[in-house]
Amino acid sequence: MDTVVAIRGVTKRYGPLVAVDGIDLGIRRGEIFGLLGPNGAGKTTLISMIAGLLRPTSGEISVLGHDVVRDYRETRRAIGLVPQEINFDPFFNVEETLRMQAGYFGVRLSEERLVEILGALDLLAKRTTNSRALSGGMKRRLLIGKALVHDPAVLFLDEPTAGVDVELRRALWSYVRRLRERGTTIVLTTHYLEEAEELADRIGVIDRGRLLVVEDKDVLLSRHGAKVLRLSLARPLAALPAPLAAAGARLEAGGSVVSFEASGGDALGPLLAAVAEEGLAVRDVETRRTTLEDVFVRLVSRDREGAPA
Amino acid sequence: MISLGLWTLLQKEVRRFLRVPGQTLLSPVITTALYFIVFGYSLGGRLREVEGVPYARFIVPGLVTLGVVTNAYLNTASSMFVMKLQGTITDLLVSPLSYGEILAGFVVAAVLRGLLVGAVTWAVAGAFSGFEVAHPLLALALVVLAAVAFSAFGLMTAIWASSFEQVNFFPTFFITPLTFLGGVFYSIEMLPAPFRAFTHVNPIFYLVDGVRFGMLGISDAPPAAGAALLVVVATGAVGAAYAMLRSGYKLRG
Numbered sequence: 001m002d003t004v005v006a007i008r009g010v011t012k013r014y015g016p017l018v019a020v021d022g023i024d025l026g027i028r029r030g031e032i033f034g035l036l037g038p039n040g041a042g043k044t045t046l047i048s049m050i051a052g053l054l055r056p057t058s059g060e061i062s063v064l065g066h067d068v069v070r071d072y073r074e075t076r077r078a079i080g081l082v083p084q085e086i087n088f089d090p091f092f093n094v095e096e097t098l099r100m101q102a103g104y105f106g107v108r109l110s111e112e113r114l115v116e117i118l119g120a121l122d123l124l125a126k127r128t129t130n131s132r133a134l135s136g137g138m139k140r141r142l143l144i145g146k147a148l149v150h151d152p153a154v155l156f157l158d159e160p161t162a163g164v165d166v167e168l169r170r171a172l173w174s175y176v177r178r179l180r181e182r183g184t185t186i187v188l189t190t191h192y193l194e195e196a197e198e199l200a201d202r203i204g205v206i207d208r209g210r211l212l213v214v215e216d217k218d219v220l221l222s223r224h225g226a227k228v229l230r231l232s233l234a235r236p237l238a239a240l241p242a243p244l245a246a247a248g249a250r251l252e253a254g255g256s257v258v259s260f261e262a263s264g265g266d267a268l269g270p271l272l273a274a275v276a277e278e279g280l281a282v283r284d285v286e287t288r289r290t291t292l293e294d295v296f297v298r299l300v301s302r303d304r305e306g307a308p309a
Numbered sequence: 310m311i312s313l314g315l316w317t318l319l320q321k322e323v324r325r326f327l328r329v330p331g332q333t334l335l336s337p338v339i340t341t342a343l344y345f346i347v348f349g350y351s352l353g354g355r356l357r358e359v360e361g362v363p364y365a366r367f368i369v370p371g372l373v374t375l376g377v378v379t380n381a382y383l384n385t386a387s388s389m390f391v392m393k394l395q396g397t398i399t400d401l402l403v404s405p406l407s408y409g410e411i412l413a414g415f416v417v418a419a420v421l422r423g424l425l426v427g428a429v430t431w432a433v434a435g436a437f438s439g440f441e442v443a444h445p446l447l448a449l450a451l452v453v454l455a456a457v458a459f460s461a462f463g464l465m466t467a468i469w470a471s472s473f474e475q476v477n478f479f480p481t482f483f484i485t486p487l488t489f490l491g492g493v494f495y496s497i498e499m500l501p502a503p504f505r506a507f508t509h510v511n512p513i514f515y516l517v518d519g520v521r522f523g524m525l526g527i528s529d530a531p532p533a534a535g536a537a538l539l540v541v542v543a544t545g546a547v548g549a550a551y552a553m554l555r556s557g558y559k560l561r562g
Contacts, residue, residue, distance in 0.1 A: 014562075048562075053403065053561060054562040073407065085396050090395075100320075100321050101400055103317025103320075104314050104400065105314065
């Protein structure tokens with residue numbers, strides 16, 4: 001597998017505080033990687049070290065084979081960063097802001113590329129508007145535009161849709177997918193788990209500076225996830241028939257609901273067969289797949305139970 | 310041939326101060342013009358001549374120097390500090406600009422602002438007291454060196470500072486007092502001996518005195534001493550600012 005960003009044993013300390021603790025991670029070419037974690041977990045610290053905003057205390061990071069500290073000019077040309085905090089320079093308008101950012105990267109922004117970026121971010125009408133006069137959502141889109149002016153191989157989006165309305169969030173998601181289709185590798189940090197579930201190919205869960213798990217999203221969901229089946233019965237039961245109890249089902253709601261949690265690869269077939277054999281009359285069936293949010297909460301709370309606070 | 314990255318940063322820094330000319334150019338010129346009118350005319354009426362030049366002419370080099378160094382300092386200091394405050398410093402830090410390019414972009418723009426203020430101050434004062442310059446190249450070289458040194462001080466202060474108050478430490482406690490005590494408005498020959506001795510350890514005195522030699526051809530100290538001191542200070546300041554940027558101090562955690 002082609003690794004674009006290689007992180008080896010990276011630690012960042014601030015005095016006694018360990019913000020990032022010995023992380024090893026490889027980001028693959030062309031993927032959307034979702035880095036999830038609670039506030040203060042170390043997500044921003046990690047991507048700031050890759051982008052050159054912070055220097056690791058120890059360990060090595062390379063981007064396209066270049067070391068981010070030693071060969072910083074090469075690695076920064078390959079990276080676009082959309083920071084979490086909105087920033088803008090009130091001295092300049094949208095077009096000037098984008099042209100300047102391209103210039104810092106040694107790129108003369110063509111009219112065609114400028115219009116393409118403005119169009120994709122729905123900022124064409126604001127081309128000559130002072131950045132101070134933009135709404136919060138527009139300022140955030142301008143940040144994304146600034147990160148794209150030099151056509152980076154890897155785009156880091158640090159909480160890109162914080163404070164963005166639903167419609168715009170969907171539009172940004174579809175733009176991120178389009179970028180990926182064009183070959184851009186994308187690393188996304190978010191605490192909207194729905195966003196990671198929607199976009200990411202692979203997920204890394206980070207808590208208290210340590211990477212708890214890195215897996216394909218689908219594998220993660222099927223391994224740690226579960227399918228919950230709830231059968232509402234026409235006539236309540238006094239006790240759960242033995243074959244159902246043996247299969248792991250539980251009786252709930254005063255005997256009127258049989259619930260069953262199928263984890264990992266467990267199939268629901270044997271349970272349904274047992275229900276039929278017992279001749280139970282089923283009034284309603286409800287199934288629910290665990291979401292990334294359930295998996296995330298489970299992983300983080302398991303980590304915290306096992307470690308000193 | 311300079312890189313597109315450096316050219317962009319330089320243009321941005323120059324456009325930044327040109328967009329608010331009232332604050333960055335006009336205001337300092339008015340301040341120095343007031344000094345010139347108030348001191349030049351009120352005292353000039355009594356003093357008439359210092360070291361063989363009319364008093365109004367005598368104070369011009371010091372006023373030009375004051376305008377140049379204050380504005381060179383303020384340009385880097387306020388630009389860098391505001392970038393830190395607004396978070397736009399990130400735009401530079403994630404870019405492939407080298408440390409030398411970042412330093413050059415800030416310093417050259419600040420030198421240009423210092424020289425613009427100095428030139429306008431000189432033009433306003435010259436309208437009253439004449440435009441003859443004794444050693445134009447020397448005067449220009451000294452003023453440029455002073456602007457380079459003070460822009461580097463401004464950059465370092467802004468990188469270090471965590472409040473506007475700290476940004477203002479340097480002009481309030483260093484530039485203004487040492488300039489006023491550095492012979493802008495008087496010749497040290499006019500001072501009693503103890504104050505004269507103090508003036509000799511004030512680095513700004515050598516700067517003002519050197520520029521005065523460049524502009525008027527008169528000086529209290531050997532002009533070569535001022536020039537040499539200035540070369541050392543400017544080189545040291547630029548070197549220290551480069552080392553500070555390179556170390557990532559306060560900018561790259």
